[in-house]
Amino acid sequence: MSTHADDLGLAHLLADSADSIALDRFRSADLHVESKPDHTPVTDADTTVEKAIRSTLARARPRDGVFGEEFGDEPGAGSRRWVIDPIDGTKNFMRGLPVWATLICLYEGKEPVIGLVSAPAIGRRWWAATGVGAFAGRHRNRAEPIRVSGVAKVGDASISYSSLPSWYEHGRGDEMVGLLKGAWRSRAYGDFYSYALLAEGQVDVAIEPEVKLWDLAALSVIVTEAGGRFTDLDGNPGPAGGSAVATNGHLHDAVLDALRPS
The missing domain is CATH 3.30.540.10 (Fructose-1,6-Bisphosphatase, subunit A, domain 1)
Incomplete structure (x- = not known):
């Protein structure tokens, strides 16, 4: 090998x-x-x-x-x-x-x-x-x-996300808006770029409600090796869950909790 x-x-x-x-x-x-x-x-x-x-x-x-x-x-x-x-x-x-x-x-x-x-x-x-x-x-x-950021509070975090309508289509639109309202900054950089910026410490959270394995596999290695954490919306580790929550690690549990359906 x-x-x-x-x-x-x-x-x-x-x-x-x-x-x-x-x-x-x-x-x-x-x-x-x-x-x-x-x-x-x-x-x-x-x-x-x-x-x-x-x-x-x-x-x-x-x-x-x-x-x-x-x-x-x-x-x-x-x-x-x-x-x-x-x-x-x-x-x-x-x-x-x-x-x-x-x-x-x-x-x-x-x-x-x-x-x-x-x-x-x-x-x-x-x-x-x-x-x-x-x-x-x-x-x-x-x-x-490259290394992820050290931001430890959602109120201090920059969040990158996919389009808001897709979050409503997956039943978590209100939760997503609540998370964004509580953050320091939010921008929809989209696609691979959200995760690349996360790995470089320029944003602190990257999230998508529906993605394929080929969209995430390479990015998951880069994020985790940069010190971050990568799961699906249910908290299962890795890129194969059909959704993505990538963070600097410090914010991960808080983001998962915020996005959990009411």
Whole structure:
């Protein structure tokens, strides 16, 4: 089995390729957009990036499985699986907004052990490996360790969230508004960026009521290695619960309590 250093190096190479493909299609006049069965958009950049990542993994890690947003699950021969979101923030990508990223995660068994997020249009990348810590910078050779904040009271906290209507759709709208009213500051940065800002200590809480594994897997490694805590809305640890509560750790129980349905 390869070491985490080898796999992290491969994740960076995958991200380099994804960056090149996606940036070439970003703000392109002939960008092709379709609607998936769940009515979410997909561009030709999403599918091309995921195909390229899968092709490289097939050569470099032929025994590993791959689970991606656009082409589903391809089981491997062992317990290792790469979880890929080729472009997180597709709606931003479509509108020419630079806040989008490729998310790459490696699972060993049931545990995510490597996470990498590359946002080339804003010139920043975040990554982490279990037991190694979390880092951010323009590139792997130009990076610094990152750490969550030390804010200990919701009244002093900056909270990043997804759209308010989605919280009402999941029966926690009033609870969410109550939490935001009690916070020092709230902004809907959205998608991967909320969690990246959390890992860097620039916000203190990032929460979403409904998300997929590929949206969260890489981010969960980065947040926890930066010293934070990552669960679903019921407090179950990890990124697989279908919702997300990520905090600096100090605020976690208070946020879970505030969002518990009345």
